[in-house]
Amino acid sequence: MFAVSRMKALFPLQISLPVAPAFPNAAAFFSAAPKFTLFFNFPAVIQFPASPSLRPIMGSSGPAYSRVQNRNFRPAGAAGDSTASYPSGEIHVIVGPMFAGKTTSLLRRVQSESENGRSVAVVKSDKDTRYGLDSIVTHDGLKLPCWSLPKLSMFRQSLGVDSYNQLDVIGIDEAQFFGDLYDFCREAADQDGKTVIVAGLDGDYMRRSFGAVLDIIPLADSVTKLTARCELCGKRAFFTLRKTDETKVELIAGADVYMPVCRQHYVSGQAVVEATRAVVEESSERVQIG
Ligand SMILES: Nc1ncnc2c1ncn2[C@@H]1O[C@H](COP(=O)(O)OP(=O)(O)O)[C@@H](O)[C@H]1O
Numbered sequence: 001m002f003a004v005s006r007m008k009a010l011f012p013l014q015i016s017l018p019v020a021p022a023f024p025n026a027a028a029f030f031s032a033a034p035k036f037t038l039f040f041n042f043p044a045v046i047q048f049p050a051s052p053s054l055r056p057i058m059g060s061s062g063p064a065y066s067r068v069q070n071r072n073f074r075p076a077g078a079a080g081d082s083t084a085s086y087p088s089g090e091i092h093v094i095v096g097p098m099f100a101g102k103t104t105s106l107l108r109r110v111q112s113e114s115e116n117g118r119s120v121a122v123v124k125s126d127k128d129t130r131y132g133l134d135s136i137v138t139h140d141g142l143k144l145p146c147w148s149l150p151k152l153s154m155f156r157q158s159l160g161v162d163s164y165n166q167l168d169v170i171g172i173d174e175a176q177f178f179g180d181l182y183d184f185c186r187e188a189a190d191q192d193g194k195t196v197i198v199a200g201l202d203g204d205y206m207r208r209s210f211g212a213v214l215d216i217i218p219l220a221d222s223v224t225k226l227t228a229r230c231e232l233c234g235k236r237a238f239f240t241l242r243k244t245d246e247t248k249v250e251l252i253a254g255a256d257v258y259m260p261v262c263r264q265h266y267v268s269g270q271a272v273v274e275a276t277r278a279v280v281e282e283s284s285e286r287v288q289i290g
């Protein structure tokens with residue numbers, strides 16, 4: 001399993017061990033069947049300082065971990081170096097259906113950045129209340145403390161301007177729920193020199209673009225599309241099937257309502273859901289008339 005004990009050492013106050021993981025063999029599952037498609041080569045460019053010295057910054061709704069200063073700003077260079085003092089931010093986007101390991105991947109990357117001495121903070125939408133507001137939690141129970149906010153534009157103020165300035169890396173989970181994702185990511189990377197790691201659903205249950213996740217692809221250094229396992233046949237799953245007849249786009253839920261599926265089972269499953277909805281609507285119309 002990925003280093004829960006190391007996570008505990010890193011985040012001693014908040015990390016808790018996974019309880020009754022839904023997929024106990026997740027690590028074996030992940031390593032035996034690598035499930036991601038790299039659209040672009042993921043650049044091994046994150047530069048890590050040699051000696052990490054983390055200190056937690058506690059805020060009203062969540063912690064950040066910080067070093068002394070944001071190293072993303074290049075020091076003034078030699079004369080003629082036109083890049084001197086421009087921020088060297090980055091944006092990395094992780095997409096895929098539910099259960100594909102997006103949160104797990106985000107958590108790993110943030111953990112790795114932190115272990116390498118960079119100051120990190122993670123934010124998720126406060127719409128997702130599934131596991132409480134103070135942490136992001138994977139479907140198999142790994143946890144990381146985070147900020148829960150309605151808008152990314154509140155992040156700087158919530159953290160405190162000084163703490164924000166010291167941050168190197170910002171992780172964003174459930175990115176599909178943030179309407180101001182584009183402006184936040186652009187400013188954080190271009191103006192403030194942050195490395196921004198974004199995880200979210202590229203498509204909703206109808207396989208339509210979800211929120212602003214796809215809008216930030218033109219801003220991104222890298223885009224990774226993860227896949228899950230089709231719950232009906234075990235093949236690679238690219239889509240999320242909603243098992244109920246609820247039609248609103250945003251519906252916070254887990255495996256009770258959604259399942260990852262391959263193309264074939266998306267098409268057949270969606271046909272069943274739609275046929276069922278038609279029958280239910282028809283019979284409720286009959287009841288109203290009668
Ligand atoms: N059908 C499935 N395919 C793959 N993983 C699944 C499935 N159902 C549950 N899981 C679990 O979900 C974990 C991924 O959780 P998570 O990182 O929270 O995914 P995401 O953020 O993409 O929804 C996997 O490690 C696995 O244990």
Ligand SMILES: Cc1cn([C@H]2C[C@H](O)[C@@H](COP(=O)(O)O)O2)c(=O)[nH]c1=O
Pocket residue numbers: 097098099102103128174200201203204205206240249250251252253254258
């Ligand atoms: C497909 C789909 C999903 N959602 C919700 C359901 C969950 O609360 C999140 C996704 O969580 P995960 O970390 O990716 O597993 O999004 C939704 O509101 N609408 C949809 O169409």
Ligand SMILES: [Zn+2]
Pocket residue numbers: 230231232233234235261262263264265
């Ligand atoms: Zn299938």
